[in-house]
Amino acid sequence: METRNGGPLHRSSQEWLSTLPVFLLLLLVVFLSSGQIIHSQLLKIGESTWDEYFLLRTAGLVPPPTCERNPDIDARTDEIVQRRQAQANDDPLADILGGGAVDRDAVRQSLMAARANCRAKWDRYQTVEDKVTPGVVAFRNMEGGVATVVATLGDYKRLLLALLLLICATTTTFQRHHISLRPSRTRKDHVISMGVQVLSNTLLLISAIAYRGSDLRAANAGVTVDALYLHWVWIIGFAVLALAALYQLLKPPRDLEAGGSWGKALLTIPLFSFMCISASVQFYGQGYFHGVSVYMNMMMELSTLFLNLALYIWIGMMLKQTRLTHIVFDLMRPWNLSPELMCVVVLSFAAVLTAYTGASGIFVIAAGATIYRELIRVGARKQLALAATAMSGSMGVVLRPCLIVVVIAALNKNVTTAEMFSAGGKVFVLSLLVFFLYSQFARTTPARVAPFAKALPASLKRAVPLMPYGIVVGAVALFFNDLLARQLDEFSAPIILPVMLIAILLYEKLSRHAVHLFALFMVGMLISSYLGIWEGYQALSGGTLPAGVNAGELEAALWGDLWRNLLFTLFLVVHYLVPTGDQDPHYAPEEGISEKLEGAMRFATTETTGHIGALLLLMAMSMAASGIIERSGVLEALPSAFGSVWIAAAFFVVALVLVGMFIDPLGAVILVNAAMAPMAQANGISALHFWMIALVAFELGYLTPPVALNHLLTRQVVGDDEVESAKLKSGSFFRRYEKFLLPISVMLTVLLIVAFLPLFSDSVHGWVFQKIQAG
Structure with missing residues (x-):
């Protein structure tokens, strides 16, 4: 609910001096990143609209050539020959060095080549002047303006x-x-x-x-x-x-x-x-x-990466302003899952969202409070709910398009994002399975699931309210993919996701009718895409492939576009033809959540400001703390070679967990890449295997006292009083400290499996850490 009265101009000094500048800076970062994409597309549009646009865009900016198009070749030849001959006569060593004679034909050929080059310059200049039109100039000014602004901001x-x-x-x-x-x-x-x-x-x-x-x-x-x-x-x-x-x-x-x-x-x-x-x-x-x-x-x-981190935090806070997490939980209620099974489902959803909000801590900040409340609502004990909330961001750091993986690939050339996300998917499945097993051993009530025939129809009915969100998100995705040629991946996510969240807030907070505009745009883009698929199919059938296009690649692209279009078409059909199902009866506006667009953006940016300040300053000091280790001589004291790969793996497991316990993710990655990654490779641990160990070890460190960063963030979003109320004075040791012991048990088991099981078998190692050849 709104916590402040008054119009947009009646805001606190903090909002004027902090929230507004940060909002403008974040928009500037989004524009800077997307501006490069827009400029490249403007160049393609210009080239496809006007022949030789790369020449035409220089009209009025390049002065005419200064050379003479029709020089007197014979006169110039005589002049040069006479001058060189005079110079040779004045040189007493010319005869000795062989420079006494001047080759008249060579001089003439040189002058004719210079004349040809000059005429080509004049022809090019005249072509530009003849072909340029007011439309070319107007488009060139717009495209050049975008290029100038992007280049200028890129320097800052x-x-x-x-x-x-x-x-x-x-x-x-x-x-x-x-x-x-x-x-x-x-x-x-x-x-x-x-x-x-x-x-x-x-x-x-x-x-x-x-x-x-x-x-x-x-x-x-x-x-x-x-x-x-x-x-x-x-x-x-x-x-x-x-x-x-x-x-x-x-x-x-x-x-x-x-x-x-x-x-x-x-x-x-x-x-x-x-x-x-x-x-x-x-x-x-x-x-x-x-x-x-x-x-x-x-x-x-690494300014680009840290600016992207700020955008991810903003994405998380805007997500918090939406009703998406409530609708997802409403979708699961008909299944009447027991608390432990609900935790498994929540962690699987949270992992995907974590990957799209940059890092585990950011997701805990963004959705931790909602996850905790919903788990308590289904009957979870507070210790279990706190454990699941702290873990909610821990499993998704290995999934596409998580920022931490992008940072690792940027710093270490021995691994690629494709390889890490491929192995990460398998590690995620393993983590979820281990949590399921541990949670079932620790459960206090029987496992339960509602009858399939009853739960599935009710759940599908409650999925109908998600369709407008699919239309809004799909329209933005089509805009970037089909118009700007940028898919949603680990590199473009910091650019595209803020636009998607702003579009969702426009739909939720400004007008629900905005979905019709997004749907209209989507219909137009889908029609164009279906026509493109048909043309591609005709080219594939007739064997008339465009230059540089492989038949297999074209077929895969056509199938990908077809399945995407069918999914978006389903969103449109369900939204406009199927009546909306029952809404979450428990939903009510929360403190810090606005029902208006301006308020939602303001609250999201205000929270973003606080979290950016806390996280970025902590990361900056983590780098300074890594300097203590670097300059202390500890790294030089470590052995360059261990007795066996098993001893090396055990050392790195312990060392990486300790790093994760005291240093934030990005600072830890920079330190480990410089100090430990080369050592691991020298001891027979492949780069991909090492970084999977590192990611799991970091997350174990963030869940382990004395710091336990994810638990500290959980305390911030859930509330200190609520965390204190979860403490138990009786019961077994595990029950009293379940919020720590359950996550530690799960991540430690996963870490030991990831670190040591591939060493037992080359086939297991090859399957988990499969190298992907670049196409």
Whole structure:
């Protein structure tokens, strides 16, 4: 429900100074990424509309040639021969070196070639001038404008990321939303948490100032330094961040509780502050005062990936504003599943959504509260519901198009996204099977499923409300696929998914009639696609294939388009011909969920701002923390070779879990790629096998105390009071700590199977980690 009254102009200072700038920055990132696609398509349109468009687009921009089209060849030949002969006569060594005679024919041939080249330039220039029309100029100006804007913004991706991080981190500080082991509730908690944040932010400021001084000295010494202006952005940003923490320290919130203990207050220190202070102490001890900033600058080198991460967080928060998760749960209710079986179904759905929201933590933030409530509603015990909520994002990181896999493939050239997603699908099935087995052994009530003949019709009836969403999403997918030639995959997902979520919000929050516009567009695109399929079939049957097109590839593409079109046609038919089934009777507007478009976008972006600040700053400090390991000499002390591949696999299992327990996903990937991946390959563990071990080990680490990042995020979205109410004072050890033990048992079992079973058999290894040859 709406939590604020007033029109769009009556907003808080935070929304004007933080939410609105972040909203504009995120839109700019989407435009920057999609602008490259749009520009390439504009070039194709121009070339297909006007012959030699690549020449025509230079009209008015290139001056006419300056050479002479009809020179007097004989006169010029005589002039050059006479000049060269005079030079030879003046040279006393000309006869000795063989330069006394001038070849008149060679000079003439050279002049004739130059004349031909000049005439070609004039002909090309005249062709452009003759063919150019006002339409070409108008289209060229539009296409060139898009190219200029995209190229200009592309040079400032680092600035966009720095602004996004600093604005969001400052907002997170004011919201007291940084990730810590426990929330700040008492005055002692507040003093410790904010006091340490003042210290850590001041250390970041000192590091940024020292880094600027170092780069200035390097520049003065003649070394090329990129983006020197960014230093002032970091200095000003960290100064504001330190002042924000100081303001919060001196002016505490009024809702703080009295009492508390200094020992527990230490647990409220944000994780990024722990990492920042630890790294700063080590770097300062080495005289490396700008060390933290140097490692933070690694984020700038991967600015595209971290900007995509911000988009994924935005996607997750927009998903939270929709009714999609409620409709999916409503779809499952007729089956009357027991809590443990419901958890299996929820985790399977959540895995797919996790893959499309970037990382496990992002999905927990986006849908964790809904998952927890729905599991409690079907009778799940609170410990089980918390376990499933924390795990809801853990199984999908190996599925297409998850961002973490894209990052790994970008950093490590020994694996491809296709190979990792192929192996990841098998690891996902294994994870789901292991969870099912463990959950059934741990169940407290008999397993139950409603009769198939009764549940299936009711479930299909409740699937009808999903059809408008299929039409909206399908229309956007057709727009990108058929008009912009970009399919929804791991590379385009950060671009296409925000557009899909905005389109869904337009349908839900602005007008339900908007679905008719999307349906009209879809019908037009489907008709065009069906005609294209027919033409492709005719070409395939007649053997008149376009140049460069393989018959097998064309047939596969035609079948793919046909099945896609039939699915979208089914959405249209069901939506317009089948009456809508019963809606979820339990649905009610929630706090922080708006029923209006402006409110939904505002709430989603406000939440996005807080989570971007918490996650990106934590990731930045994780890179600094990885610098502690890198400079400590620990990696050099590790053996380059182990006694056997089994010992090596055991070492990497333990090491990767420890990394996952203390370092965030992207920071962990960067550290592991540099330090452990080459070592694993040298010890006989293939790159694909190693990274599957790493992904599962990371997720086990995120579920394992003392940090247990996914449990911390679950606490944030479910609520501290609700998590505390789930604690049991009696019962077996497993029951009292089920929220930790069940996920750890599942992921540990999967990790051991993934790490060691392929080593027993080459055939198993070859099947799971199949190499995919590039076409």
